Amino acid sequence: MSPGAMEASTANRRWIYAERPEAALGPEHFAFGQGPMPVAQPGQALLGVRAISVDPAQRAWMKAASYRPRLEPGEVMAAYGLAEVLESRTPELQPGDIVEGDFGWQDYAVASPAQVVRRDKARSLEELVGVLNITGLTAYFGLFDIGRPRPGETVVVSAAAGAVGCIALQLARLAGCRVVGIAGGAEKCRWVSEHLGADAVVDYKAAGLQEALAAACPRGVDVYFDNTGGDILEAALSLMNLRGRVVCCGAVAQYDQAAAGQGLKGMPGVLIRKRIRMEGFIVFDHYARRSAAEAALCAWIDAGLLKAPMEIVDGLTNAPQALMDLLKGRHRGKMMVRPS
Amino acid sequence: MSPGAMEASTANRRWIYAERPEAALGPEHFAFGQGPMPVAQPGQALLGVRAISVDPAQRAWMKAASYRPRLEPGEVMAAYGLAEVLESRTPELQPGDIVEGDFGWQDYAVASPAQVVRRDKARSLEELVGVLNITGLTAYFGLFDIGRPRPGETVVVSAAAGAVGCIALQLARLAGCRVVGIAGGAEKCRWVSEHLGADAVVDYKAAGLQEALAAACPRGVDVYFDNTGGDILEAALSLMNLRGRVVCCGAVAQYDQAAAGQGLKGMPGVLIRKRIRMEGFIVFDHYARRSAAEAALCAWIDAGLLKAPMEIVDGLTNAPQALMDLLKGRHRGKMMVRPS
Numbered sequence: 211m212s213p214g215a216m217e218a219s220t221a222n223r224r225w226i227y228a229e230r231p232e233a234a235l236g237p238e239h240f241a242f243g244q245g246p247m248p249v250a251q252p253g254q255a256l257l258g259v260r261a262i263s264v265d266p267a268q269r270a271w272m273k274a275a276s277y278r279p280r281l282e283p284g285e286v287m288a289a290y291g292l293a294e295v296l297e298s299r300t301p302e303l304q305p306g307d308i309v310e311g312d313f314g315w316q317d318y319a320v321a322s323p324a325q326v327v328r329r330d331k332a333r334s335l336e337e338l339v340g341v342l343n344i345t346g347l348t349a350y351f352g353l354f355d356i357g358r359p360r361p362g363e364t365v366v367v368s369a370a371a372g373a374v375g376c377i378a379l380q381l382a383r384l385a386g387c388r389v390v391g392i393a394g395g396a397e398k399c400r401w402v403s404e405h406l407g408a409d410a411v412v413d414y415k416a417a418g419l420q421e422a423l424a425a426a427c428p429r430g431v432d433v434y435f436d437n438t439g440g441d442i443l444e445a446a447l448s449l450m451n452l453r454g455r456v457v458c459c460g461a462v463a464q465y466d467q468a469a470a471g472q473g474l475k476g477m478p479g480v481l482i483r484k485r486i487r488m489e490g491f492i493v494f495d496h497y498a499r500r501s502a503a504e505a506a507l508c509a510w511i512d513a514g515l516l517k518a519p520m521e522i523v524d525g526l527t528n529a530p531q532a533l534m535d536l537l538k539g540r541h542r543g544k545m546m547v548r549p550s
Numbered sequence: 551m552s553p554g555a556m557e558a559s560t561a562n563r564r565w566i567y568a569e570r571p572e573a574a575l576g577p578e579h580f581a582f583g584q585g586p587m588p589v590a591q592p593g594q595a596l597l598g599v600r601a602i603s604v605d606p607a608q609r610a611w612m613k614a615a616s617y618r619p620r621l622e623p624g625e626v627m628a629a630y631g632l633a634e635v636l637e638s639r640t641p642e643l644q645p646g647d648i649v650e651g652d653f654g655w656q657d658y659a660v661a662s663p664a665q666v667v668r669r670d671k672a673r674s675l676e677e678l679v680g681v682l683n684i685t686g687l688t689a690y691f692g693l694f695d696i697g698r699p700r701p702g703e704t705v706v707v708s709a710a711a712g713a714v715g716c717i718a719l720q721l722a723r724l725a726g727c728r729v730v731g732i733a734g735g736a737e738k739c740r741w742v743s744e745h746l747g748a749d750a751v752v753d754y755k756a757a758g759l760q761e762a763l764a765a766a767c768p769r770g771v772d773v774y775f776d777n778t779g780g781d782i783l784e785a786a787l788s789l790m791n792l793r794g795r796v797v798c799c800g801a802v803a804q805y806d807q808a809a810a811g812q813g814l815k816g817m818p819g820v821l822i823r824k825r826i827r828m829e830g831f832i833v834f835d836h837y838a839r840r841s842a843a844e845a846a847l848c849a850w851i852d853a854g855l856l857k858a859p860m861e862i863v864d865g866l867t868n869a870p871q872a873l874m875d876l877l878k879g880r881h882r883g884k885m886m887v888r889p890s
Contacts, residue, residue, distance in 0.1 A: 274823075276823045277823070436818060439817070439818050439819070443817075443818060456818075458818040458821040458822050459822070460822065461818055461819050461822065472812070472813050473812050473813025473814050473815040473816075473817065474813050474817040474818070475813040477779070477783075477813065477814040477817065478776060478779050478783060478796075478798040478801055478814070478828070478830065479779070479801050480830075481798040481829065481830030482798050482799070482800065482801065482830035482831070482832070483616045484830065485829075485830050485831050485832055485835060486829070486830050487827065487828075487829040487830075488818070488827075488828045488829070489821065489825075489826070489827040489828070489829075490820075490821030490822035490823070490824065490825050490826050490827075491822070491825050492822070492825055
């Protein structure tokens with residue numbers, strides 16, 4: 211066995227979260243290195259990471275505690291992903307099984323059965339990491355459980371070219387709503403219109419966001435699915451109909467900046483005048499119905515009614531750049547890193 | 551008949567809304583005068599106004615359209631109230647009936663049966679204008695329908711010495727919750743504690759609101775009943791528990807000022823992290839269940855479990871000062887003007 215091969219089989223490439231960002235995320239906040247190959251103890255399995263989910267929430271994890279403790283420098287960078295069971299010391303997992311979990315930015319991990327969820331190998335890795343995972347389920351539960359759209363209502367989705375947005379927008383269309391997407395730049399807007407089937411699209415990078423959104427929503431806004439916060443949220447709030455619902459899903463406009471910004475204007479007056487419900491949620495709270503939601507999503511996918519656009523970045527070394535690109539909105543649909 | 555008596559019976563004292571306030575409300579925004587005695591047409595009744603409700607919402611009506619069109623200078627100042635039927639040209643109303651409606655700041659009005667609601671003369675005018683009217687029903691529906699408190703939860707009420715707040719606070723106590731009132735000044739705080747039975751009270755005019763509220767809520771906040779907006783809302787939001795509910799009832803801190811202020815910080819991030827529901831409401835949307843709510847309120851009142859504190863201002867001429875005092879928080883409980 212050559213020294214090179216020896217190294218390949220005993221080393222685990224990984225990215226360490228090295229330094230907490232004060233403002234925009236940069237390469238300096240991560241350190242690439244190799245750790246020892248993890249060893250499965252009795253009751254554990256050795257996993258080879260096959261797909262790493264790239265999520266705006268990762269930036270939020272660096273910033274503050276949330277539904278999970280804050281990430282601390284020195285830890286392997288956290289990330290959801292899919293892995294293949296390579297060796298197993300538990301009867302609950304078999305070599306060749308595909309499992310999901312928080313395996314981080316690395317080639318290998320060990321986990322006990324309680325730390326992973328076995329997935330259906332009949333679906334592709336892309337589907338399993340995207341539309342049938344946090345991304346698609348966030349769109350599903352956020353739209354249906356929090357937004358509760360009714361046929362004929364107007365649903366506005368921000369970051370409509372993004373991973374969650376592009377699913378939420380299509381689901382609202384399938385629910386019989388008039389759907390308006392907000393995205394950045396003419397090219398993305400065209401894609402949201404032509405590829406995803408939005409009834410109207412607004413480019414938030416062009417001048418006159420408020421006026422453009424008003425023109426795109428001649429009957430006002432019944433459900434606003436907010437992935438951005440900030441100015442876009444303010445513009446949408448001003449157009450809400452009576453008893454409108456604001457789905458607080460994400461605030462990507464605010465993750466990658468230093469301070470909390472100016473504050474949301476018009477609050478809480480606009481909620482009172484229009485009897486608006488504004489509600490935050492975390493997808494995991496709804497996981498008791500995960501399998502029902504996945505079944506619905508699979509049926510739409512298999513019938514050709516729901517597209518699950520993917521952007522695949524090859525190579526673990528490109529993970530930090532992928533996350534930086536995601537935060538800058540340089541993608542369409544769900545982004546994943548294929549480690550090797 | 552003397553000229554004086556003649557004048558008394560043919561003239562209708564009234565306050566005209568004279569000028570839109572740019573900032574704080576002052577006497578210069580109203581003009582006192584006398585109009586002709588209104589005459590009931592067929593299908594109408596002549597009413598003598600007996601009790602005028604003083605509400606923070608009146609300041610909001612001057613500012614912008616809401617659930618009612620914006621008040622325009624030149625109109626009789628709008629106000630809910632109770633009146634006695636003096637003469638009737640409709641079989642649906644009898645002299646001596648007590649009715650409620652928007653009769654404005656004046657001694658007499660005419661109305662058709664559709665414009666008024668007949669009330670139970672067995673209850674006092676004070677109860678009928680306060681706890682059994684918009685004030686008490688706003689507390690009732692806001693707390694139970696929007697806040698949905700559960701026994702043992704912590705409920706925080708701002709403007710707890712105010713008309714809606716003092717009912718909401720007592721209802722939360724009756725619902726088995728730990729109740730924390732926020733009020734301005736040591737004397738009001740003592741009253742909220744001793745007279746209304748709050749478990750803890752926070753003086754928002756003292757230094758360290760955030761710390762004091764945190765100390766008063768050792769198990770966090772499950773329901774925040776917001777009558778104020780502004781800094782108090784921000785402080786409460788930061789202490790919300792997972793799946794907390796913010797009842798957006800009023801924004802009295804913001805009615806009587808020129809601009810919309812700084813904006814609410816931390817939005818929408820705090821809603822997402824804590825899965826908070828923040829919801830505005832208007833009491834009238836819930837009036838289908840008004841009689842059930844009134845029956846519940848009457849039962850608590852008659853059992854001595856619910857106090858309905860009143861502040862009665864005598865004389866129609868004092869109406870503008872009463873509203874100004876209300877906006878400055880110089881009152882406890884429900885304020886009404888007794889015209890003569």
